[in-house]
Amino acid sequence: MRAALVALRVIVAREALRFLGQRGRFLAALVRPLVWLLVFAAGFRAALGLSITPPYQTYITYETYIVPGLCGMILLFNGMQSSLSLVYDREMGSMRLLLTAPQPRWWLLFCKLMAGAVISILQACAFLAIAWLYGIRMPWAGYLWALPALFVAALMLGALGLALSSFIRQLENFAGVMNFVIFPMFFLSSALYPLWKMKEAGRLLHDICAANPFTHAVELIRFALYAEANLPALGWTLAATAAFLALALRGYDPARGLVRRREGG
Amino acid sequence: MRPAPAALCLALCLALPATAGEIWVTNERDDTISVIDVETLEVVRTIETGDRPRGITFAKDFSRVYICASDSDTVQVMDPDTGEILHDLPSGEDPEQFVLHPDNRHLYIANEDDAVTTVVDVETRKVVAQINVGIEPEGMAVSPDGKIVITTSETTNMAHWIDTATHTLFANTLVDSRPRHAEFTKGGSELWVSSEIGGTMTVFRVADQSEVAKIGFEIPGVHPDKVQPVGFRFTEDEKTAFVALGPANHVAVVNAETYAVEKYILVGRRVWHMEFSPDRSLLFTTNGVSGDVTVIDVASQEAIRTIKVGRFPWGAAMRP
Numbered sequence: 001m002r003a004a005l006v007a008l009r010v011i012v013a014r015e016a017l018r019f020l021g022q023r024g025r026f027l028a029a030l031v032r033p034l035v036w037l038l039v040f041a042a043g044f045r046a047a048l049g050l051s052i053t054p055p056y057q058t059y060i061t062y063e064t065y066i067v068p069g070l071c072g073m074i075l076l077f078n079g080m081q082s083s084l085s086l087v088y089d090r091e092m093g094s095m096r097l098l099l100t101a102p103q104p105r106w107w108l109l110f111c112k113l114m115a116g117a118v119i120s121i122l123q124a125c126a127f128l129a130i131a132w133l134y135g136i137r138m139p140w141a142g143y144l145w146a147l148p149a150l151f152v153a154a155l156m157l158g159a160l161g162l163a164l165s166s167f168i169r170q171l172e173n174f175a176g177v178m179n180f181v182i183f184p185m186f187f188l189s190s191a192l193y194p195l196w197k198m199k200e201a202g203r204l205l206h207d208i209c210a211a212n213p214f215t216h217a218v219e220l221i222r223f224a225l226y227a228e229a230n231l232p233a234l235g236w237t238l239a240a241t242a243a244f245l246a247l248a249l250r251g252y253d254p255a256r257g258l259v260r261r262r263e264g265g
Numbered sequence: 266m267r268p269a270p271a272a273l274c275l276a277l278c279l280a281l282p283a284t285a286g287e288i289w290v291t292n293e294r295d296d297t298i299s300v301i302d303v304e305t306l307e308v309v310r311t312i313e314t315g316d317r318p319r320g321i322t323f324a325k326d327f328s329r330v331y332i333c334a335s336d337s338d339t340v341q342v343m344d345p346d347t348g349e350i351l352h353d354l355p356s357g358e359d360p361e362q363f364v365l366h367p368d369n370r371h372l373y374i375a376n377e378d379d380a381v382t383t384v385v386d387v388e389t390r391k392v393v394a395q396i397n398v399g400i401e402p403e404g405m406a407v408s409p410d411g412k413i414v415i416t417t418s419e420t421t422n423m424a425h426w427i428d429t430a431t432h433t434l435f436a437n438t439l440v441d442s443r444p445r446h447a448e449f450t451k452g453g454s455e456l457w458v459s460s461e462i463g464g465t466m467t468v469f470r471v472a473d474q475s476e477v478a479k480i481g482f483e484i485p486g487v488h489p490d491k492v493q494p495v496g497f498r499f500t501e502d503e504k505t506a507f508v509a510l511g512p513a514n515h516v517a518v519v520n521a522e523t524y525a526v527e528k529y530i531l532v533g534r535r536v537w538h539m540e541f542s543p544d545r546s547l548l549f550t551t552n553g554v555s556g557d558v559t560v561i562d563v564a565s566q567e568a569i570r571t572i573k574v575g576r577f578p579w580g581a582a583m584r585p
Contacts, residue, residue, distance in 0.1 A: 042486070058559055058571040059514070059531050 008111045015115035029123045033070035055226040068222035069191025071124045075154045082116035083161030117154035141227040149224035153217035159244035166251025189215040213240035286543035287584045291318035292575025299574035303542045312348040320362040321580040325369040333360040357383040364405040375402035382416045394432040398425045406447035417444035440467045445495045459494040478524040496538035509536040532559035540581035551578035
């Protein structure tokens with residue numbers, strides 16, 4: 001048990017060190033959502049008349065609407081970045097070192113996931129602080145509620161990254177992840193527009209958005225930021241986490257050999 | 266009373282919210298009044314009225330409520346407890362807004378189609394006087410001492426100053442296009458008039474009817490044509506004014522001492538009039554096009570809730 005915790009501590013510390021060593025990555029992680037908030041949303045401030053849907057009790061500006069979605073964006077990019085670092089680790093050989101540690105493989109992968117989630121939450125908190133300074137303020141209790149919601153969402157997106165990393169052979173393939181995973185996941189969700197607005201555009205689009213686990217992660221964060229629980233969204237997010245984790249474990253299972261087969265052959 | 270129940274009773278009394286009361290909102294298109302409970306912020310009653318209810322005001326003792334039923338060409342008098350129409354008052358044609366004189370007896374009614382202000386005695390139910398004013402009179406205000414009544418005429422673009430002792434005009438002052446609402450403030454020493462098309466508020470010194478200030482509005486991202494000030498109210502200390510900006514869908518917060526606009530609060534669509542809760546901690550705005558009422562927390566100057574009412578809510582009045 002002690003060894004397991006040591007493994008967790010070491011892996012989280014390594015991720016944190018790597019993150020601190022890459023100031024550019026931290027800035028990039030913040031600049032991306034800030035551009036959306038300060039530039040993109042500013043143009044839509046008055047153009048998009050949002051109707052009142054829970055958890056909102058009154059009319060809100062578009063900037064207020066997209067803040068939870070942009071938190072989700074941070075977690076999404078960070079989850080994918082973690083998967084990128086796994087591919088990098090594999091190419092550099094440190095992955096082999098990690099996976100041969102005397103700990104169950106699932107635990108090692110879970111530690112990796114936790115480490116990524118912690119980094120994601122730090123970034124999301126920094127973004128929420130800047131949004132607060134910009135004038136987009138949630139109730140104080142909402143910021144506390146948001147922590148577990150951000151954690152669950154970060155775990156789900158980290159698990160997705162982990163699963164993807166088991167399928168990506170080379171760093172160069174990450175561009176594919178951008179095009180085929182990050183963009184569709186982000187744009188086909190409630191991050192930028194509410195689902196009822198999507199319904200106006202078409203039933204199919206709405207259904208795809210409603211099925212997208214990222215939508216549920218964003219809604220979970222949105223409700224939590226107003227100190228409200230969205231149980232269906234929580235259920236969806238947890239179910240997706242479990243599914244992605246299972247996929248990742250399968251990918252990294254030496255007996256099934258996705259990793260071994262790829263590395264060996 | 267034993268100490269424990271006494272303490273319990275005291276605790277319960279202290280726990281009672283200070284904001285009990287009701288906001289009555291006229292729904293122009295539904296011919297109804299929606300009654301909002303200030304404590305729960307929910308519509309608790311819907312009462313039928315005459316055709317196209319717009320202006321609404323309570324008697325000083327809150328035993329009667331007066332409603333401008335514009336398309337019925339009458340002012341209805343209702344028992345607020347039962348919702349029963351007790352009788353009509355002879356209002357002249359198309360009454361839109363009115364104001365109850367501090368004597369609790371004389372209603373000054375703007376007759377939009379007739380270009381007159383009608384004075385009605387609510388006890389004898391008779392017209393006391395009809396005063397010719399500009400075209401399309403609408404905004405009505407009475408000074409705290411009851412000596413002056415103001416009518417604003419939307420097409421003539423004037424505030425008409427009526428001497429209540431003689432029921433004659435003693436001054437007419439030009440304002441910007443389409444004046445919709447007027448209010449006295451600072452103990453009756455200042456008069457504010459909103460101009461819907463002009464997009465401004467004009468402030469007059471009452472003593473000599475001279476213009477003291479003109480207030481303009483500019484909301485980032487909103488076309489200036491959409492900024493159309495209509496209804497407005499002052500906080501109890503008269504240091505702050507909240508101004509409804511119509512299709513700009515915002516309420517402006519104006520410093521009544523410096524005349525500077527300090528903030529804009531997002532509310533529902535086409536906000537026109539507003540009313541405070543009895544303790545003045547909350548402000549309720551009527552949003553005509555979106556058919557709802559937005560509740561603003563006066564201390565934090567934030568919108569906290571929007572409540573669905575009937576179609577095209579217009580006027581609002583408070584009942585403790």
